[in-house]
Structures are given as C-alpha cells and as structure tokens.
Amino acid sequence: xxGGGITGLVAGFRLAQRSCDVAVLEADDRPGGKVLTRExxxxxxxxxxxxxxxxxxxxxxxxxxxxxxxxxxxxxxAARRRYVLWRGRLRKIxxxxxxxxxxxxxSLRGKLRLLLEPFRDxxxxxxxDVRSFFARRFGPQxxxxxxxxxxxxxxxxxxxxxxxASAFPRLVALERRHGSVIGGxxxxxxxxxxxxxxxxxxxxxxxxxxxxxxxxxxxxxxxRLRLGARAEAIRGTGAGWTVAVRxxxxxxxxxxxxxxLACPAPAAAALLAxxxxxAAEALRGIPYAPVALHALSYPEEPxxxxxxxxxxxxxxxxxxxxxxxxxxRIFEGRAxxxxxxxxxxxxxxxxxxxxxxxxxxxxxxxxxFLASTLGAxxxxxxxxxxxPEAIPQLTIGHTRRIAAARAACASLPGLHLAGAYAGGVSVxxxxxxxxxxxxxxxxxxxxG
Numbered sequence: 347x348x349g350g351g352i353t354g355l356v357a358g359f360r361l362a363q364r365s366c367d368v369a370v371l372e373a374d375d376r377p378g379g380k381v382l383t384r385e386x387x388x389x390x391x392x393x394x395x396x397x398x399x400x401x402x403x404x405x406x407x408x409x410x411x412x413x414x415x416x417x418x419x420x421x422x423x424a425a426r427r428r429y430v431l432w433r434g435r436l437r438k439i440x441x442x443x444x445x446x447x448x449x450x451x452x453s454l455r456g457k458l459r460l461l462l463e464p465f466r467d468x469x470x471x472x473x474x475d476v477r478s479f480f481a482r483r484f485g486p487q488x489x490x491x492x493x494x495x496x497x498x499x500x501x502x503x504x505x506x507x508x509x510x511a512s513a514f515p516r517l518v519a520l521e522r523r524h525g526s527v528i529g530g531x532x533x534x535x536x537x538x539x540x541x542x543x544x545x546x547x548x549x550x551x552x553x554x555x556x557x558x559x560x561x562x563x564x565x566x567x568x569x570r571l572r573l574g575a576r577a578e579a580i581r582g583t584g585a586g587w588t589v590a591v592r593x594x595x596x597x598x599x600x601x602x603x604x605x606x607l608a609c610p611a612p613a614a615a616a617l618l619a620x621x622x623x624x625a626a627e628a629l630r631g632i633p634y635a636p637v638a639l640h641a642l643s644y645p646e647e648p649x650x651x652x653x654x655x656x657x658x659x660x661x662x663x664x665x666x667x668x669x670x671x672x673x674x675r676i677f678e679g680r681a682x683x684x685x686x687x688x689x690x691x692x693x694x695x696x697x698x699x700x701x702x703x704x705x706x707x708x709x710x711x712x713x714x715f716l717a718s719t720l721g722a723x724x725x726x727x728x729x730x731x732x733x734p735e736a737i738p739q740l741t742i743g744h745t746r747r748i749a750a751a752r753a754a755c756a757s758l759p760g761l762h763l764a765g766a767y768a769g770g771v772s773v774x775x776x777x778x779x780x781x782x783x784x785x786x787x788x789x790x791x792x793x794g
Contacts, residue, residue, distance in 0.1 A: 347371065347606045348577045348589070348617065351379025352773050353765045354608035355563040355571070356408065356780035357787075362570055363411075364788050369600055370567055371591060373576040378560030380736065380766075381773065386729055388682040390555050391641045392689070393731040395773055396671055397421065397551050398559075400544030402774035404781050412562040415543075417552040425549070425676045427654030430495050431665060431719065436657050439492065452487050459485030464526040469518070470510075473742055479510035479518070483527055495658030498668045501771065502635040502694030503739050504661075512740035515770075551677050559773070580605055580617050580761075587760060604760040604787045608780070610634065611738060611767045621761070625754035628747040632767050634735035636693045636701035640712040641673070642725035646686040652720055656688075666700065666711045667692040685726075690716060695739050705730055738767035762786055 347358045350372025358370040376382075380394040398405060409415050429436040432451055440446035446457060463484050470482055480493035489505070497505040501513060511518045520530030544550060552558035564571050572593065579590040589600040607614040615629035655676055658669035670690040674681035681687040690712040693701025700708070709730060716722040748768055755761050762783050769779025 347608055349379070349607070349609035349613075349765065350374070350377045350560075350564075350571060350573070351608065351765070352381060352560065352563075352776040353769070353780045353783075354379075354606070355560055355567065356404075356777050357606055357608060357764060357784045358570060359408075359563050359566050360781060360784040361788055362567060364784075366788055368567070368570045369602070370571045371575040371577050371589070371600070372571065372573050375574050376560075377564040377571060377573065378557060380733065381556050381560055382731075383555030383557035384729075387727060389641070389643060389685075389687055389727070389729075390673075390680045391687075391729060391731075392555060392673070393639055393733070395556060396673065396689070397549040397676065398556070398773050400548035400550050401542050402777065403542060404777040405774040406542050406544070408559070408563075408777055412559075412566060414552065414558065414562055417554070417558055418550050419553055419677055419679070420544075421549045421655075421676050422678070424653045425655045429654060429657035430491060431657055431659045431663050431669075432491055434663075434719075436719070438654075451491055456485055456487030456491075460488055464529045466526070468525050469522045472511075474510045475506050475742055476508045476510045476513050477505040479514070480505070483521065490662055491660055494660045494662070495669065498661075498694060499658050501739065502637050502668060502691070502737050504694075504696045507695065507739065507741050509740055509742045509744045512744040549676075553679060556773075577609075577617060580621060582621070582758070602760075604762065606762045606764055606783055606787065608764045608783070610735060610765065612735070614763065614765070618755070622751075622754040622758060625751040625763075628751040628754070629767075631747050632744070633695070633739045633741065635695040635737050635739055636698050636732070636734050637668075637691055637736035638693050638701040638703075638708050638730065638732045639689055639691050640709060640728065640730045641687060641689045642713065642716065642722075643681060643727045644686045644688070644722055644725050646674075646684050649686045649720065649722060652686075657719075661696060665715065667715055668694050668697075670716065688716065688722070693736075701732060701734075705732075737771055740767075 347354045347370040350370050354370050355377055358368045361368045382393040384391045428439045430439055437451040440449040476497055477489050481489035494505050497503050517527050520527050524530035524533055575591050575593045577589050578592050581588045586603045587605045591598050591600055611629040611632040615626040619626040652672060653675055656671040659665035667690050670688050673689050674687040764779050764783040766776055769775050
C-alpha cells in the first residue's frame, strides 16, 4: 500500500482484518495525509477537512470496527445556518421552502427558475462543466450565487473547469435517471437505503478532532504501517512486485503480490511512468489546487451574532478569500470559553497566487477582510498552514482520464489505483474507495 492517507490506511486496515500480509508505506512522519489536527494554546485547529458527512455505510463500519462511536461529536444545531457573501453582505443560504421565499440571495425570477427545475429538459451533454450544469438545471442565479461558492468550499475549484459528472456524480445520475434533480431526490427518498446510525446530512467529528480517525487506523495496523518510508520505484518480478523503499538513509525492498497506489496522482504518475506510460500521462493531467488556511481567535462577545457554520464567497464578488468557517460555532471544544475561533481559507484553482503569497501578506489579507465583513477587530492569536497540493481538480475529461489510467494498469495484474482523485475527495468517499480496492486485492472480501 503506497500512501498512508485515509484511503491507504483504510484499505490496509480492511485487508489486515482478512489476515492479509500488508505493508502501508507513508513518506511522512505521521499518518492521515491531508487530515491534520493540531492543538495550540487550548484551541483545536483543523488544517485539512473540518468535518465528516454522516450517512456513509463505509464510514460507519469504520467507526464501529475501530470503536470510535463514543468519541463522535455532532455539529451544533446552529451550524445548519450557512451564509454566502453577496453584494458585500452575508446572506443566509435557504434550507427550505419558507426560507427560500424570504431569502434575499435570489430574486423572484431566480426563485421561480429554481422551482421550475423538474420541468426542464435533460440530460445535458457529456463532459458538461459544473457551472453549465447548475445554470441549465436551476438557472444562472443559483449557478452564480450558490453553486459557485459551494464548489469553492468543497474543491477550492473553478466551476467552469470542473466536470459535473465527476465533481457531483449523484446529481448528474439523478438527472440521467429521472430527468430532474429535484424530482430524483423526491423519488430517491422512497427507495430503501442502507441502515446507518447518522442521518445523511448530519456532519460529525471527534472530541479530539479528525486526527482521531487516522490515529485509530494506525493503531489497528500496528507495525504494518511504516512511517517515513518513501516508495521510489516499482518493478515487476514475474511472480509479483518489488517496491524500492527509502527509509531514513537506507534503501530497501518490499516484495509483494499486489501494489495499491493510494498516493496523490503526481506521485502515482511518477511511479507508473516506467511501467504504464499511458496511465502516468493520464494521471499527470490531474491538477491540484493550493489552499492556505488561517485560524484566528477573538473575544466571543463582539462576534456573538455570527452563529452558524460560516460563509463562502462567489467568484463574482472578487473577494480576496474563498470563505471562512466559524470553527468554534460548529463543534464544541474547539476554543476556550469566551473565545471565537475562525478559519479563513484562500487560494484555490482560480487564485493560486493568493496561496503562494508570503505568510505575513496572507495573514494581513485575511485579517482585513474579516474585519471589514464581520466586524472582527484584531485577533488575539493567529496560526496559518499552507497545503501546496490540497485538493485534486476533477476537470473536464476527468472521467476519461481515470478510465484510461485504469485500462493501462489492467494489463499489469496486481497493480491498483485508489485515492481522492479516483473515488472522491471527501473522507467518506476515500473510505468507500478503499473498500473497493480492498475487494479487488482480495477477491471474496466481505464487509459487516
């Protein structure tokens, strides 16, 4: 298993449960990949994903098997309130018919266009981009004021460049199956679903932050997880595979029957280049967006009226940041009593230069924007973290690229691809992709 992010850890853990002889190689000195939690002066900072979407059977199986349910915490009720910056003001995102009717985010024309979605013709063309998909189905106002910032929050991406079928596969599937996204949702509500402990829309984390999940997986793997171990080359031996591994100052080899590349696409491409040039070329076509995160703490009282999940900025607002999470409002235990913790993020596919700016310059930009938008005066404390290759961008042609990479690897028995670029960027999606690849490695693999 090359890569000790969530996909590699879960796949290794599942195979170890089947008594397979597994080695998970992770170049970093810690497990978890993009999942990174830090404690600073009584604050709990998330430098990657901040929450997990409930309702995923794969995730819930993990929580059960790792005995993590006692550690689970759910979002506060107020976290259902989310905002979008529009014309310089924060507007609440409508969550139902009444709030839609009262919302100032969409005009009357925009609201009627949204409600007429079930009567629109579909489906759209192959390879349609996300912006075109939402504009065609729900109208240009929804595409600009809701879909655009939503894409920033999930992918830090440009909706005009992302492939709708890859970035939002469920919505596209509903349209293709039912002719309508809204109609498809209503029909899907009547279909039987896997039994889960959490509601599908319920967000969760852990008392000690999301690091709890990779740390538990690492404990479950024990010495099967090798940290500080970088895979430098892969070579077929006829009977299996040899992986050249550099650990510390020494270079060694791991002999194995199967290799799962659960690392980011650029690293997988480098390892595949001598073996499957077509697969390497396809994976090199997957760009990654940089994201810089800035956590700032304030006295709570002056910011008490900002109670919710946070806000996002549509690209048309030309804001210097992508948005901000009100971290201490989302989950309990993220800040000391009487303190308000916010996490602003900037950069992304459309503004990589913003993430690449020097730390003090980024810090100034975030502070000034939060002061002008929320009335947040000078923070008491501040921390920052830069992720140069944070999120894979599922751009136009992504489905074709993944299919080409898998087809090129099909002639190399025992070589498998997995990860956020292939199965979805969320942690639950990575867990699902890990179970898929585990079943490929060990046919007959069963869950539950």
